Amino acid sequence: MDLSTYVRNLIQRDVARPSVNAWLDEILADPIGEPFDAAEAVTDARAERESEIRRSLGDAKC
Numbered sequence: 001m002d003l004s005t006y007v008r009n010l011i012q013r014d015v016a017r018p019s020v021n022a023w024l025d026e027i028l029a030d031p032i033g034e035p036f037d038a039a040e041a042v043t044d045a046r047a048e049r050e051s052e053i054r055r056s057l058g059d060a061k062c
Contacts, residue, residue, distance in 0.1 A: 001009075018026070
């Protein structure tokens with residue numbers, strides 16, 4: 001592939017992409033779910049994992 005073909009392909013790829021505004025409109029129109037606190041979700045997941053590990057090791061504290 002020569003340089004001009006490469007550059008033309010890059011330009012065609014970039015032109016085919018939606019604008020940032022169009023992309024944001026699409027994303028905001030179809031929310032995935034309810035907002036949540038990511039830090040709290042990570043903390044809860046870590047506590048659950050810790051509990052599972054303790055149970056699997058036979059720790060009665062959990």
